[in-house]
Amino acid sequence: MNEILIEGKRLRLRRANASDLNYIITLQYAPENLKFVVPFDENYHREIITSDGSEKIDVIVEELETGNSVGYFMLRKLDSPCAEFTHVIIGRKGIGYGREALQLLMKWTFEVKNFHRIWIDCKDYNKVALHLYESLGFVREGFLREYLLTNGVYENLIVLGMIDREYLGISCCC
Numbered sequence: 001m002n003e004i005l006i007e008g009k010r011l012r013l014r015r016a017n018a019s020d021l022n023y024i025i026t027l028q029y030a031p032e033n034l035k036f037v038v039p040f041d042e043n044y045h046r047e048i049i050t051s052d053g054s055e056k057i058d059v060i061v062e063e064l065e066t067g068n069s070v071g072y073f074m075l076r077k078l079d080s081p082c083a084e085f086t087h088v089i090i091g092r093k094g095i096g097y098g099r100e101a102l103q104l105l106m107k108w109t110f111e112v113k114n115f116h117r118i119w120i121d122c123k124d125y126n127k128v129a130l131h132l133y134e135s136l137g138f139v140r141e142g143f144l145r146e147y148l149l150t151n152g153v154y155e156n157l158i159v160l161g162m163i164d165r166e167y168l169g170i171s172c173c174c
């Protein structure tokens with residue numbers, strides 16, 4: 001039985017299960033996504049999926065109308081007051097699913113789970129993701145210079161965060 005986190009107008013977020021492994025790996029390694037994320041292998045995801053989920057979970061973004069998987073996130077540090085969103089990937093890009101899925105995730109973390117803070121990091125040249133996060137109210141908090149070594153090149157990371165009281169000031173919609 002799939003564990004549903006939350007549902008919105010067009011999307012549902014649910015915890016991933018073993019049948020999602022292929023989708024998760026394929027999405028991460030697709031060239032248009034791979035340049036923006038650091039992928040994990042199947043064994044790593046299998047461990048997350050079969051864990052009790054107290055520290056991290058893999059999350060599938062599912063279209064309500066079709067039941068198709070349209071994206072994937074990982075949530076980490078769930079055993080602390082400060083959850084981390086990572087591996088934010090939408091397969092069906094450019095039709096507002098990224099925005100809706102993140103809004104749902106924000107609602108789940110702050111309104112359902114009562115986290116104090118959420119945060120995310122992003123490569124400094126990932127303009128679409130940075131625009132999306134900031135337009136949702138994430139605040140730039142840090143700049144990690146030459147943090148990630150990717151194909152022989154050191155890349156910069158931007159850390160963005162949101163506090164519960166900031167979310168409550170801007171919460172909306174879904």
Ligand SMILES: CC(C)(COP(=O)(O)OP(=O)(O)OC[C@H]1O[C@@H](n2cnc3c(N)ncnc32)[C@H](O)[C@@H]1OP(=O)(O)O)[C@@H](O)C(=O)NCCC(=O)NCCS
Pocket residue numbers: 032033036037087088089090091092093094095096097098099100121122123126128129131132135
């Ligand atoms: C970043 C990502 C999750 C966004 O999801 P999405 O569903 O494509 O985004 P949305 O359709 O919800 O659009 C969000 C915003 O980005 C803008 N946007 C989307 N695609 C864009 C593009 N190719 N160029 C410029 N802006 C774009 C949209 O206009 C929208 O802004 P607006 O509401 O102010 O108009 C998705 O593109 C993705 O998976 N990218 C590859 C992996 C990645 O970069 N992950 C983030 C790692 S930190």
